[in-house]
Amino acid sequence: MNDIYLYVITALLPLSACLTVLQVNPYHALVIRGILGAIAALVYAMFGAADVALTEALVGTMLAITLYGVAVRSSMVMRLGMIEKETKNQDKFNQLIKHLRIILNQSHLRLELIFYEDKKELDQALKNQEIHGICQEQIGQEQIDSEPGYETVTRIQRLYELIKPKLSSSLITYINLSDTKEKQS
Known part of the structure; x- marks a missing residue:
């Protein structure tokens, strides 16, 4: 019963991924993509993979969101x-x-x-x-x-x-x- 929070947080990964794909507004999709990266980093950290969690938080979330934001802003x-x-x-x-x-x-x-x-x-x-x-x-x-x-x-x-x-x-x-x-x- 103590691991129920782990299942709930892990269930948020596919939910946030679906929300990202279905989003019409590109800026909202960027925000949800950031949330997806933060959830993934949290799951990695809970499973004891601190190095993977740190990489996901820095590269997969912060850097990717910044680059996507610049690209979306200039193309829209x-x-x-x-x-x-x-x-x-x-x-x-x-x-x-x-x-x-x-x-x-x-x-x-x-x-x-x-x-x-x-x-x-x-x-x-x-x-x-x-x-x-x-x-x-x-x-x-x-x-x-x-x-x-x-x-x-x-x-x-x-x-x-x-x-x-x-x-x-x-x-x-x-x-x-x-x-x-x-x-x-």
Whole structure:
């Protein structure tokens, strides 16, 4: 009967592993992964493997969580390029950016705005994959009112799939850069 706590703590290992795998938010998964490592270190220590417990606590938990945290933080961003002096209608532009931030936050993504001097530099940044998409004034479309509207073009299909259902279809476009590269060669 004295070993019941050992069974309870050991049962927490598969439970926390399942919670880690099923977690949608990557930051919550990191926290649960830390808990999993701490439980594993505790189990190793209870079985008398202090060296393995110390290694698990330092490398398996602390170092791994730190590295995963840096990787998740840097990969969960949409870099949106735009021309610096293009915002003629600041209200519509701010409204679009605010709406994009809300949409991306639902998928645990951040929006980072990158400004360029001219259209050529902006297009080159998209082709060089420095940015994930561009935001520009709508070109060649009739405006319902005389104020300019804005559209977003992305080169990443997954971002397009996340944004399209929640944003007017005239405001988002997907371009496949690999098709345009094949046509040029």
